[in-house]
Amino acid sequence: MGNGGLSIMDVNELKNILKKFNTVEIGNYPTPLQRIKNFEENNNLNNIYIKRDDLSENPGGNKTRHLKYLLGDAINNNYEIFIISGPIQSNFCTQAAMICKKINFPCILVHNAEEPTEYIGNNLLNHLMEAEQIFVGEISFQETEEKVVELGERLKSQGKNPYIFHTDHSKAIASLGYIDCVIEIVEQCEKENKHIEDIFVPVGNGIFAAGVLYGNALLGQPFNIQLVSVEFNKEGVHNRIKKNVELIEELTNIKIEYSLDEILNIYDDYMGEGWGCPTEESIKVIKELAETEGIFLEKVYTSKGFYGMKDLLKRNIVRSKGACYIHSGGFPSLFTQY
């Protein structure tokens, strides 16, 4: 696969590369690319778009694109159970459970939390779906990963073949979904006569952002990618993206033409005290977007990223004639945040 070398290609060539990877038929793609004129007027801005990945499923979000490739990989390589871990309100866990229900693929969610006594947000959806959940108590991310590996070993000793998200291979596979997203935006700009120069992405561990950056680089940089951190400082984001891009390069056997320093724009001024800690401005922008456009952000990821875009554009730090925010979902967790 690939040519083992450096490469810039057109959309069709990139689509052909992606065809070599297995997917499952989930998600409503392309997701809409919507202009938010009321928000523009409110802020004296022009040409602002939202890529509605939050509408990819019900509930949707960035994880649907990841799962499209992850479950394709799992099914076509004879894995039998999908295992994923995360906090009790994890968007990834809920979307994994939901999509696995649709395609009849067994799925286990491992939560680093005590078993809840009330059902709200994503945890309510998990409950309604009768998702198989294991609660390992309030332990660290690292300890949870160890529990997941132990669970995997236990299942293997019972003759089952589990696919565990969080291996390097699975991270690279997950990122492929966001190459699709860049292709969609390029095609939508052409077909719908929209002009976009900058794409803004909220960044945690950077699996989502790495796919966007990589896809954009293979297409010869049609957009500038602006990364707004919700959790880690610049160096932390840089290291995560570097690792994730390398993993994708290994998977596809195609290296990007650019050095990361050339294409990485990272902003760590919007993350407040870190993961799960909103800022005064990010809370305000949830109300603003709801009031002006009827679009809902949430407190952990999407509002920090969106506020970052608004501020960078208003202060002309990013000078853009067309900006697009990728809305990565998280709607159910909003109900736990007020």
Ligand SMILES: Cc1ncc(COP(=O)(O)O)c(C=O)c1O
């Ligand atoms: C709604 C939402 N947006 C953005 C992200 C960030 O994705 P990543 O960790 O790949 O940077 C997440 C991760 O869980 C998420 O749930």
